[in-house]
Amino acid sequence: MSKALDAQGKSYNRLMLVIVLLVGTFCTVLNQTILATAFPTLMKAFDISTSTVQWLTTGFLMVNGIMIPVSAWLSTRFNTKWLYISAMLIFEVGTILAWAAPSYSVLLSGRLIQAVGVGISMPLLQNIMLSIFPANKRGVAMGLAGVVIGVAPAIGPTLSGYIIDTWEWRYLFGMIIPIVALVIVLAFFFMKPVLKTAKSQIDWLSLCLSTVGFGALLYGFSSVGDKGWGSAIVLTSLIIGIVVISIFVWRQLKMEKPFLELRVFTSKEFTIATALSSIVMIAMVGVEMIVPLYLQMIHGMSAFNSGLLLLPGAVMMAVMSPITGQAFDRIGARRLAIAGLFLLTAGTLPFVVLTKSTPIIYIVFLYAVRMFGISMVMMPATTAGMNALSSQLISHGTAVNNTVRQIASSIGTAVLVSVLANVTKSQMPGKHLLTSEPLEYKVRALNATMAGYQGAFWVAVIFCIVGFVIAFFMKSSATHQKGVN
């Protein structure tokens, strides 16, 4: 810990750099989910429909996802200090725009500008954390990053519910502005160019392909919940996405100095780790969305209260993430992943037989057990994957890992929501019952909805079991390889 040197060989204050980095990125990642409970308010404020208001999140996540592959090039090309400050400045501009928005279109523009900032800051955080700590301390460093990446999206809905109930929606953005302003000022003093950079040309064709490809894929999956798998829009955008990404992948593999280095997948350790962290992401994000729905639909809770009940789980993750990181540095990811996925699977199974009257206290604790398990897998597996790569490849590894995870989480959400919708629909009593015996209809409709939730949880359990099996393929040693270059 004595002396930390940046890419130019100057010493710097690592603690302050980490604090500035974590606080700033926390503010940006928080915005992924902060509007979740604000939709009804915003619909009223701007007089817009549900499908319009959803663009504030869908568009955000799309731009976010598009920016992540670009971040690999950005972080190897530009001075880290100025890249971070620029990302935060872009984010601040977007936030101010959203805060002051007189109309929906300004609000949406603000959100999309914010998303550019988040798309850079999130992978940059992991990049920096992996670079400034020696390999045997990376677990703790990534554990801290995990607090930001895993916990910020989890507390977003609760925080926004609280702010909307107490003040008004503008404060969702307003409260972030001074914090980010302070982060920017501090970044001038404490952020340092810690990543090695080299002048390189950007391959514009690759940039276009990745933007169109990932954009179309993310759009397709995020529309499934709304339109269903059979919809022409969903199918067209998924096909476009897959075709364009295939061309993108082919081009990357042929290029000498690719835009996104996909050869990181030649490392078996990295591939397994990426698969594992993606599956855990699916299991986390999907259930994170289904459980509040269940609480609201079946138990009749408000969005804010249902978010509040999931808070202990999020806090659990915040507390555990640095602890599991430390454990990773000692024993490696294998045992952690096995233990975590055992707890995750065991904690998910009871959800399969959820009933209309399951006491809420059980749900809170079962959910916390799941998060306990997730905290042992997500960041340790990611770190193990990164440790398998040489240091020049880390920025590409982070970008690939984050992109795959982002797509996985959008697939996870789409699959769980469509299983929920389809099972519910197939069990729904016929409409004629509504006219002949309305009360009986009501009872059966509720049972159908319960069957839908149970179906969705079964899918989550299957993902957990697949992850559990994959965990056994991880390497057991904590020694750090530098395999592929």
Place this chain on the structure above:
Amino acid sequence: MIIGLLVISAIAFFISFIYIDKMTTRLIATGIAGVILIISLFAIVANYHSHYGMEKVETVKTQQIYSADRTGRLDMLLFQPIGTAGKENVYIYSKHDDSKKLATHKQMSSQLVTLNSIMLTKLS
């Protein structure tokens, strides 16, 4: 209590699997914690899914209800069928004795009214 057991066994599982370095001790301790964890999960599910540990209690409550005709001239219980199958009805009656002059009102056991899932609405 069962929640306490769940929390303790989950933490014990983590600690024994991660922090015990000796192989045999680790496997034994983890095994015990794992089994207790699974038992506590089973108990929780048994409790909310199969109502384990709960007793079936039947409560019959009789409540005095009063004529739907608030002038007090007629003793009547009105009902209106909902849905076309004729199996579900809404019964209409007074919940309170509005007219003190009439000494007697027909009393009706609520059991009769709650045969099926039926909504009770009051006239007022």
